[in-house]
Amino acid sequence: MSHKFKIGQRVRRNRTHQTDERLGFGEVGEIVRLMPDDPTGEPSYRMRSGTAERAVRESEISPAP
Template identity: 55%
Template sequence: MPHKFKVKQMVRLKQPGVSDKWINSTSIYEVVRLMPADQTGELSYRVKSGMTERAVRESEIQRA
């Protein structure tokens, strides 16, 4: 299954989690790396916003 998003594409979190309360829910992230599927088969990405970099699943992000 191909990745829906590409490196350097801008995305945002669909629904910030509890640990993201300090981050504005409208924060824009840049996709910095495509990652393989996790144990459930869902594709993942490394995304970055400012100094914050994190791993997210494809279902957790949407196009900005």
């Protein structure tokens, strides 16, 4: 699959079935790297928010306003 988001684009973590806010849902960050698709074929990214950086799948993020 091709990546929907681009390096430098601001995104927000989506809420999933998890309800624990400490996991970073709702945080806004910036895409810093495009990563290879995960084993299911879904595109992945590195996202930076403040000083933290994490790996996220495309289904876990949406464009930030």
